[in-house]
Amino acid sequence: MSESGQPPSQGTQAQPGNGQKKSPREAGGGILMGRIFGVPVYVAPSWFLVAALITWVFGGQLDKVLPELGNIRYLVSLFFAVAFYASVLIHELAHTVAALRFDLPVRRIQLQFFGGVSEIEKESETPGREFVLAFVGPLLSLVLAGVFYGGMKVVEPGTVPGVLLAGLMISNLIVAVFNLLPGLPLDGGRMLRAVVWKITGKPMSGTVAAAWTGRALAIAVLGLPLLTYDNTADSSGFDSLTDALLAAILAAIIWTGAGNSLRMARLRERLPDLRARTLTRRAVPVSSDTPLSEALRRANEAGARALVVVDGQGDPTAVVREAAIVGIPEHRRPWVAVSGLAQDLKPGMRVSTELAGEDLLDTLRATPSTEYLVVEPTGEIYGVLSTADVEKAFLAAMARPAS
Numbered sequence: 001m002s003e004s005g006q007p008p009s010q011g012t013q014a015q016p017g018n019g020q021k022k023s024p025r026e027a028g029g030g031i032l033m034g035r036i037f038g039v040p041v042y043v044a045p046s047w048f049l050v051a052a053l054i055t056w057v058f059g060g061q062l063d064k065v066l067p068e069l070g071n072i073r074y075l076v077s078l079f080f081a082v083a084f085y086a087s088v089l090i091h092e093l094a095h096t097v098a099a100l101r102f103d104l105p106v107r108r109i110q111l112q113f114f115g116g117v118s119e120i121e122k123e124s125e126t127p128g129r130e131f132v133l134a135f136v137g138p139l140l141s142l143v144l145a146g147v148f149y150g151g152m153k154v155v156e157p158g159t160v161p162g163v164l165l166a167g168l169m170i171s172n173l174i175v176a177v178f179n180l181l182p183g184l185p186l187d188g189g190r191m192l193r194a195v196v197w198k199i200t201g202k203p204m205s206g207t208v209a210a211a212w213t214g215r216a217l218a219i220a221v222l223g224l225p226l227l228t229y230d231n232t233a234d235s236s237g238f239d240s241l242t243d244a245l246l247a248a249i250l251a252a253i254i255w256t257g258a259g260n261s262l263r264m265a266r267l268r269e270r271l272p273d274l275r276a277r278t279l280t281r282r283a284v285p286v287s288s289d290t291p292l293s294e295a296l297r298r299a300n301e302a303g304a305r306a307l308v309v310v311d312g313q314g315d316p317t318a319v320v321r322e323a324a325i326v327g328i329p330e331h332r333r334p335w336v337a338v339s340g341l342a343q344d345l346k347p348g349m350r351v352s353t354e355l356a357g358e359d360l361l362d363t364l365r366a367t368p369s370t371e372y373l374v375v376e377p378t379g380e381i382y383g384v385l386s387t388a389d390v391e392k393a394f395l396a397a398m399a400r401p402a403s
Helices: 045-065 072-101 127-152 160-179 187-200 203-228 237-273 292-302 322-326 330-335 357-366 387-399
Strands: 030-036 039-043 106-112 115-120 283-287 306-310 316-320 342-344 350-352 371-375 381-386
Touching: 030 045, 030 106, 039 072, 045 072, 045 106, 045 160, 072 106, 072 115, 072 127, 072 160, 127 160, 127 187, 187 203, 203 237, 237 357, 237 387, 283 292, 283 316, 283 381, 292 306, 292 330, 306 381, 316 322, 316 371, 350 357, 357 387, 381 387
Parallel strands: 039 106, 283 306, 350 371
Antiparallel strands: 030 039, 106 115, 306 316, 316 342, 371 381
């Protein structure tokens, strides 16, 4: 499960195991497979790599259990890989349904290397909801393991259905247990975060505790192959190397996810500092035929840093782009009207002075632009908000040392 929070000019963190439709393939999303509950489901290119790996490994196991299958075992193994990721999708859908029930928007579900991720865009409001949101995924995986175990009881052991059901039962049990480990970015880490949040009353304290536990877990995963290494003549050096490589990849994912969780928590803690009212540049109103030199003279006299084009009734119609002003040489400015440097106000380019934090960033993302008109709740012009100023404030907030 994941959350997102980026500067307004940018468009998230992933958990193992566990927009808008533009094309079947979205940048960073993978291949769009469809929508469930209105949420797009993507398959990342890395999924095909891990599916091939599962097919190869499981095919080798089938050769030992059902040697009579021959090369057909790889077709059975491919079916197992698809069925396993269908289970992972159900795991992620549990997170998604819970998030939607709590009115938390879900950007997308992505199936990828080492599982899947539900990209939930907002923070849970209470520790109780956070706990439920995290727990439902492993709970569904445990339920699936129980369903597959029940299926094993009604089929013949040692057959293809029996082996497939046993494999799916074990794999879902592993997914559930692994995700219950108490470290971010795993579900168990989010549950630990919720508990610490409840005890301390501070979501940041919960995040710090769960993130550092996640980093400790990453180190433990990295060292696991050393503890299980069998230094005998029968042991395969290739298998040991594969185990070490997979452990290193998994440890890197957990470590990175824990670090991302800390950064996201720090971001959310400091987002309220981003306020439209305090970031807005003072602006002077000018008519569309005003020469640029005259408009800049008025702005300098008023101590303003922005220009707003108004009509005959004084209503704003456009904002003058700063980049366009810079591109006009000083000797030409008396002959250039501000209308040629202005961007017409479109729906979404009027921002309230009361917007702050995530609400402000969400508003800017919804209508990308370089400048926005900021108005009072009464509709009066307050000034112009530059995306560059918001990004600088965002980066400054992120760069401040933790308190």
